[in-house]
Amino acid sequence: MSITKFETMKRFKKMYVFMMLLLVSAFTYGQETIKMTVKENKVPCQGVAPMECLEVKYDNGKDWELFYDHIEGFNFEKGNRYEIIVIRTKRQGIVPADASSYLYKLKSIVSTKPVTKANGIYNTKMILTRLNGKTINSKSVYMTIDPTTETISGKSGCNNFNAKYKKLNSKNGIQISAGAGTLMACNDAAMKVERDFLDAIKDKKYKIVKKKNVVQFKNSKNKTIMEFSIPTQNDLWSYIGKNDWKLISLENVGQDYGRASIKFNIAEKKVNGNSGCNNFFGSYTASGDNSIQFSNIASTRMACLNEEANKTEQKILSFLNDKKLRFDVADQTLNFYLDNKLVMMFGVAK
Template identity: 75%
Template sequence: MKRLKSMYVFMLIMLLSTFTYGQETLKMSIKESKVPCQGVAPMECLQVKYDNQKDWQLFYDHIEGFNFEKGNRYEVSVIRTKRTGNIPADVSSYEYKLKSIISKTHVTKDKGVYDTKMVLTRLNGKTISNGEVYITLNSDTGMIGGKSGCNTFSAKYTQLPSKNQIKIDAPFGTLMACNDENMKLEQDFTNAIKDKKFKITKKQNTVHFKNSKDKTILEFTIPTQNDIWAYIGKNNWKLIMLENVGQDYGKASIKFDIATNKVSGNTGCNNFFGAYTVSGTDHIQFDGIGSTRMACLDGEANKREQKMLSFLNNKKLRFDVADQTLNFYLDDKLVMMFGIVR
């Protein structure tokens, strides 16, 4: 009897071992944003830390059952299982499955100098007033981008161990030709940032980039909401993209009266009018939108009008102003883009 009991216990242990072989439970922290990475092809990776690790690392795999939402930091428990058999070279040695979400915390970033547009106002003591050079440091991608005087540009930057210091790699961008003044400004600006380290200081809306080696100093100004809305209000805006489709949309346009918080425009078929309210630094909601009632004989024009009005009717949209474009986003998806009417 004892012998049978011992055999039973032995078989039970072996059975449990079979189910759990190569399997372990890990606690993982997941950062609130993905970053570009290179797997078999370019992709976006989660940033993770295991248990009490100090540094974030790229996570190239998929966690079964986990739905990542940008802007939230997670503490999760995952089951990691070692794959068996012949594993292809481009496949991870492990499979990951969500066991439980321990915590989910929405992270509100203090932007500081990151993820915000900065306009160059001085370069090595010379005042720059044409607004043709501006940059944004993207904290998610580690890229600096914007306009360099004539062309748009991008460059990789690296945050250095010393506080508020970055290194900017050589920039690359479009190759358009402009007037001599802007071309000279672009050359001076590109030479000023290329392969250099900068200490960044910010006081109110003024930001200084200082290179101690060659004494390069760049001064930027972060536009205030009054600056942004003065720019939006003084221009007429023509629809150039709707739900990711760029084309000539005829008379479709929008105009803001910032003194009265009124908005008006055209859908390509009918005129519309109403009011708007701004919340925070980058959200807008249109209210009480009405329109004329002419029949849109063109079926595509009618569909376009309905889409456009749907975005303008009591929806809270995020907006930003880029290089001569006014962009509106719904749930982080670009839904409307307007360009300046010249």
């Protein structure tokens, strides 16, 4: 029995549709579209090295979760709360141990809502300076109060912590609930400060008093139990300028990078350092939104015989070459971000 031209075309069409379905299935394997709410501030977290993470809620979730990955195409700006649609794709093949199992790509931004500060004490980093009448000089205990979620989070010295609070009827009165934290250990002195601080915020009621850049937590007898400072830009740059900074992590890979380092001359807005093999020098401009741009970067021209050191040098110089970066200081690290991805982390050189 002969096959008509019509039947041949019909079969060809069915085969074409089948092949297209196979191609679409191959391209979308392990892929899904999800809705995420992104909190307006990043928080300290521990990945391969200490870093800052976004906090997100998935779909209609109630609890904030740490987000360690990068969302391609999403430019996060501090102070804005986002609702976004993201395409999440399962990685194929062998996934490195320090990499995520998924790739994330922005599909659309549903909404962007600026979150304003109230009374100057919310959504801002506060560093503990006095506790139970004693001066605290370490700058390793700090916290941020989030009025939207009624949470307090930060670092208690050695560990990250998070606690709930509720507002009381009295003006600027709050009651802090018992919180949770990580369980890393450190030296005895730091652990004692941590225990005293956590005890001071556990199930306690306080009246908060702000005087310029100083925030005091007073008990029912009007005694100041905790005192915090809100760093100014001058404080921040004074701290950056007085220290030598040694590279400890590059593109989230923490290791010993030898001589790689950076030093700032605050008075002259100059910068110098070592990129792995060669010394470099140049200038920089910084703005109040914690952004920085390096310019006129030049370096010596010694041959780099070590392949790893050569790769390190190329990466460092590329980040310092007229790119606008964001920076922050957390504990004793100076961190630089490109498109909200942590690219360089420097620690205070001992």
